[in-house]
Amino acid sequence: MYDSKTLHHQFKDLRLAEKLSYSIGEKITIVPSEIKCLKSTKRSSIYKLLIQKQNGYHPIIFKVYDSKAYKNEVEINIYKKAYPILKEFLPGIYLIETVKNETWVFMEFVNQIRGQLTFSPYHFQYIIPSIAKLHGQTFESRFKKDKTIWKDWLPVYTSMKKNRIKYMNQTIDLLDAAMRDNRINHIIKPYYPSLIKLYNQGPDFFPELIENGSSITHGDLHMQNICSKKVTQNTPWNIQLIDWESAKYSPVWFDMVVLVELLLGFRKDWQPNAEKIRTQCVQIYVDEMRKYGITFKTNPMTLYEMAYLQRTLERGLHTQLRRVADNREGELLSYHLEKISTWGKELGIYK
Template structure:
């Protein structure tokens, strides 16, 4: 992995002048453009990106702007390429669902991509997030899925052809096959550890049966439609100017996990994964899920999408499918290697047992 240069306030100011970004902003805002170098804040900095909140003065007005610097490493991860291209190539189609992109500039400081975009406050930090807020997000999510579903996506196929992962591609099928093999491997490795064996033993036989029949589980989920999905819907990746506003004007940020995939996968992350972590709502999970799924189906219907299969059944199938394709692999590998705490392992095991039986997988 290549080493990326440290991003500092001084470095940004110098590049602002050298690249003449003020002139590039003039067609967007009226008046003389200046960067307020006294009001610069680093929001996040990692080996792959650096995110800053800047203040730009346009005439007599000041406005906050996000600068996201995607660092081009020697061995770039595929998801980094996805996000770079979302900002550069797909912003016309996806602009209603993300902050306004003011300006993108490639090859800054080598091959880094600099993206200047509208600053919108993340939902995290504005409210104490709970399942009641799903209804604030689902209308925008349904609009994204309906706008990019099946044939509507195909109209823009050339835009995404060489960089957006597609669930129906040979390469993603090969990934699922490999993930399936790895899940079986980590399942057997976990059984060698007494603490994990105690957890897994009641599920081991059914897991072996289900996984050996994979990885193309429950085709109804794919048949229900593919759309551009965000892939990582948690509160830090959802933004809203005013959470007191009705309805929320939600925008999604950090599109690294975007792909053309079953539309129900975003619902699984928004609802299922959240509730898997937050077990205080365990007793209300089914009621919360039914309300949310019903709202999603109703919002999709507004945009001309009617699901032939019962929406709740599709959601449950998608949840099970996602666990078997990826979720179980992550939890088992983390448990075996100790890389992370496998917080969802027990929840996922029980979901496979209950939903797997319900849908005849064992």
């Protein structure tokens, strides 16, 4: 992470205000006293800058990627190479600079949905059409038409089998450790024998997910990564998505279960109506995908459940068990276990 004084000097040395002026289309200046770090990790740092234009002051986002320790290749190339195809789903990209071992990206500031209103199940209808449009426009043959753009940097789900096996083996180790952990062994014990049998059958539990089609998926559709300049209760939202580091070419239903099921898991007040919420969201998605000529051979609700189980067995359960092992909250652990048991029995993989 840089301090604001250091960044200000680097901006001057690299003549970044001039470069931004050219890309934005009018003269701007960067206000040195308004350089604020919003988030910093080993992988990247995010800053909010204030620029002065003719009509006043405007915030923009400046993101620094450590390209030496972490390649961050996927997200950088989403902004650099795939922008012409995906720009309606992204904030505006003003400038990308390589500075020593770092990649600097200057982009439009967009507000997260979170914090703009109290989100309710009703509001899914304003987000799902944009997700379906992303999927529809990059679905199967449409993705392959632009294969030179994605070549060599975008992960393809079907080529990631070794990595998925690795995570599942780690999950087995975490389950073994959990059985020795007095804090959670009573939670794990009823599920443990069936889970071990299930993991030994992996990593691919439902070929139907591949058979029903893949596209570009964002991979991390929680409320902090879904943005819009302005949201209201009763008008369509212009959606932009941020933090694309988990993007890949994968079964389309993975995005839907992250978007919907993550909120259902955390919002206990929604759970009495969970089945109704899922059904309505799936129907919205199916109707929207039909606009792009896409229909599904397998029952959509079955695909939704399959996608949840596949993704949870690959990463979701691993994440929750790791959080507990690291003395953090594993808020969704019980939720995942119950769903694996219930839906797994319905779909014939959990015994």
